[in-house]
Amino acid sequence: VIYMTNKPKEIVDIDAGDANNELAAVEYLEDIYKFYKIVENENRPHDYMNSQPEINAKMRAILIDWLVDLHTKFQLSPKEALYLTINIVDRFLAVKLVPRRELQLVGISAMLMASKYEEIWPPEVNDFVTLSDYAYTHEQIRIMEKTILGKLEWTLTVPTPFAFLVRFIKAASASVSSVSGVPSVV
Amino acid sequence: MEEIVHLGIPFLTPDQWDVITPAYKDFELIRSEGPRFGDMFKCKLKSTKEVVAMKILTIPEDQKSNGIPYSILNHVSILKTLNHPNILKLHTVLRTDLDVEDVFLVFEYIDVSLKKFLATPFPIDVIKLGKPFLRQALSGLAYLHVQKIIHRNLKPNNILLSFQNHEISKLKLTDFGVAKSIEPPLSPYSINMGNPCYKAPELLLGFTNYSTAVDIWSMGCIFAEMIKLQPLFIGNDGPKILTEIFCLLGTPTEENWPGVASLCSFIQAFDPPIKPKDLAAEFPKLEPDGLDLLSRMLCLCPNSRISAVEALEHPYLRP
Numbered sequence: 001v002i003y004m005t006n007k008p009k010e011i012v013d014i015d016a017g018d019a020n021n022e023l024a025a026v027e028y029l030e031d032i033y034k035f036y037k038i039v040e041n042e043n044r045p046h047d048y049m050n051s052q053p054e055i056n057a058k059m060r061a062i063l064i065d066w067l068v069d070l071h072t073k074f075q076l077s078p079k080e081a082l083y084l085t086i087n088i089v090d091r092f093l094a095v096k097l098v099p100r101r102e103l104q105l106v107g108i109s110a111m112l113m114a115s116k117y118e119e120i121w122p123p124e125v126n127d128f129v130t131l132s133d134y135a136y137t138h139e140q141i142r143i144m145e146k147t148i149l150g151k152l153e154w155t156l157t158v159p160t161p162f163a164f165l166v167r168f169i170k171a172a173s174a175s176v177s178s179v180s181g182v183p184s185v186v
Numbered sequence: 187m188e189e190i191v192h193l194g195i196p197f198l199t200p201d202q203w204d205v206i207t208p209a210y211k212d213f214e215l216i217r218s219e220g221p222r223f224g225d226m227f228k229c230k231l232k233s234t235k236e237v238v239a240m241k242i243l244t245i246p247e248d249q250k251s252n253g254i255p256y257s258i259l260n261h262v263s264i265l266k267t268l269n270h271p272n273i274l275k276l277h278t279v280l281r282t283d284l285d286v287e288d289v290f291l292v293f294e295y296i297d298v299s300l301k302k303f304l305a306t307p308f309p310i311d312v313i314k315l316g317k318p319f320l321r322q323a324l325s326g327l328a329y330l331h332v333q334k335i336i337h338r339n340l341k342p343n344n345i346l347l348s349f350q351n352h353e354i355s356k357l358k359l360t361d362f363g364v365a366k367s368i369e370p371p372l373s374p375y376s377i378n379m380g381n382p383c384y385k386a387p388e389l390l391l392g393f394t395n396y397s398t399a400v401d402i403w404s405m406g407c408i409f410a411e412m413i414k415l416q417p418l419f420i421g422n423d424g425p426k427i428l429t430e431i432f433c434l435l436g437t438p439t440e441e442n443w444p445g446v447a448s449l450c451s452f453i454q455a456f457d458p459p460i461k462p463k464d465l466a467a468e469f470p471k472l473e474p475d476g477l478d479l480l481s482r483m484l485c486l487c488p489n490s491r492i493s494a495v496e497a498l499e500h501p502y503l504r505p
Contacts, residue, residue, distance in 0.1 A: 032334045032368065080369070116256045117263075124252050142253045149254065150281055156263040157367050 014171050033167060036159035043087075043158045045094035052093060054100040063089070063107050070131060074123045076115055083160035084114035092148050102144075105136045109144035117156055196227040201286045202242060209233070210240070228295055238277060239296075243289040250287055257363070258289055264335060264365050265291070272326030274346060274360035296358050297349075300408070301342035304415060310352050312412050313471050320409055320479075321503050322357035327405060328494035330359075331398040334368040339380040340404035342411065368397070382427045383417050384408065387438070388488045390424040390431075391450050399488035402497070406483030413469055428452065435486055436462030443487035475502035 015029055049057055064086060071082045088110035092098075098106055108128045115122040125138050196215045198206070210229040216239060226241045243262075249255045265276040280290035323345060330337060337344075337359065344361040347354055364379040374394035386403035388396050410418040419430040432438075437459040438446045447453050465477050472480065479502045482492035497503065 031332050035333055112253060113259065116252075116254075117259055122256070126251075138251075145253045149259075154259075154262040154266045154279055156259060157267050163369060 014173075033164075036163060040159050040164075043091065043155065045087075045090040048090075048094040052097060055093070055098060055103055059100070059103060060089075060093075063103055066104070067107050067111060070111060073131060074115070074127070076119055076123075080160065080162050081111070081115045081118040083162040084118060084156070084158075085111040087158060087160050088114060088148065088152065088156070091152055096147075096151050104132065105140060105144050106148070108132055108136065109141050109148055112141060113145055113148065113156065196225050198242075202288060202290075205280060205286050205288075205290060206240070210238075237295045239274075239293040241291045241293065243291065245287045245289075254289070260367075261363050261365070262289065262291070264362050264367060267333065268330075268335075268362075270326055270329040272322050272357055272359060273329065274358040293360075294358075296346035296356060298347055299343050300345040300347055300412075303347055304342060304412065310349070312415065315354060316409065316412060316472075316476065317503060318354050319357065319412065320405075321498070322354065323359065323405055323408075324494045324497050324503070326357070326359045327401055328498060330365075331401070331494050334398075335362075336366045336368065336396075336398050337362065337401050337404075338366055339364045340401055340408065341381045341384045342408060345408065380404075382421065382424055383419050385424070385427065386488065387428065387431055387486050390428045391446070391452060396488060398493070399491045402483050402491050402494060403488075406480060409483070410469070410480060413472055425452070431486075432456060432460050434463055434468070435484060436460050438486045442490070446487070473502075475500070478502065 049055070049060075067085055067089075068082065071079075071085070076082065085107070089107055092106055092110065112123075112125060112128060125141050128141055129136065129138055196213055198213075206229070209232055211232055212228075212230040214228045216226050216228050226239055228237060229240055230237055243258050245255060245258065262276075262279060266279075269275070274296065275294045277292045277294060280292065327337070339361060340359070344359065346356075346358045346360055348356040366375060375396065377389045377392060377394055377396075380389075382390070384404040384407045386396065386400040389400055407418045418434075419427050421427045421430060437453055437456045439459065440447055465481055466472075466474075469477060469480070479492070479497060479500045482500070483497065485491040492500070
């Protein structure tokens, strides 16, 4: 028999220490996460593997591993851009059939967009061409960027797991610096 | 080409004509906003005769090699998430092929901007319009702020109005060109955007850790402008505007804005400090509740400034 106490544990206000720190936007933090919870469900891609004749879960895994490597090589930090890249890849694959030879191209264009969106000094198209060993041309990457934006109807302002992770780490009373040490689990 | 622009027809390149004319006709320039974000013009949808406003976001030549620039990704992505009666609705983003790099945005069409309205000698009582104006403008702002979006460029040009029987029938906030979505973890933001006249003191003092309160300040300035029929603070640069702000509201102190005096040498230059003026004397036409709300929107300290949601509950705006 497991005895449960009826007395609820005291909920610590994890934002209390930030009340005078405007950067933390305490007033809106709760609203932001309430809003994120709703939007997260609206934008969640459905399981698309069965609808993609040329792509399977293993290939996606290889692509994601490669994107993690690429993200490290570009020294993109912190991790928002990586999480947004993968979110873009999955949402795109959920709505568009992609031939096997273009899967990597989708990953490249997604990371191009995500890093422009999140980074102050994003890598350029030419960097992607070089680091992908000239698998795709400059023009192909830009065409794919436009295709993805069209299919996703330009929606890039989405909560990624990273936004929640930051919150949970704070709730776990871990130091802020540990956020940058977040493993690339995706 | 110059003459065509003066006739009120938007300047469009042949490529842009090719994209737009299959579906749209009857073009008329509504407002010109300079080279950065392009002109906005009125046109008619051929199929339904519906009048819409179109804006072309052009990609600067030197940025074309890197695909769609951040400013456009951010701008359109934010517009796509917005759906509220007090925010100008984006109908569609026209799809183009690679030959035409520009991005074409199609919005609902609204007659007149607040700036134009204030510039025309109108027979409408601005004091009477103050309440419905502020109620609608703040509900649009509350919607944005709950979604953690800061507009960052509120000014009379960016508030569109339409009238029916001398009442405001529609009010729409527009131009999200420099809007910012606050995403945790928060980082410092740019302070180099927006018209200085409507900029909050924390921006003018160079604080990069600002929040949604900057929009409330701008809206306070705009509301005051409606009552006074001239901009509340006038000047070309930050120091001039800050001085005007302090002359009206007093220099901030450690009591009303903790930490500010120690952080900003600019404030220490005001010795002895300036005392705030009596707002009631500055706005004799405004009723006491309105004065109270205005003073809370123009609160120097961003942490103590009223929020959009709180302002909507203020006695002045209660029906």
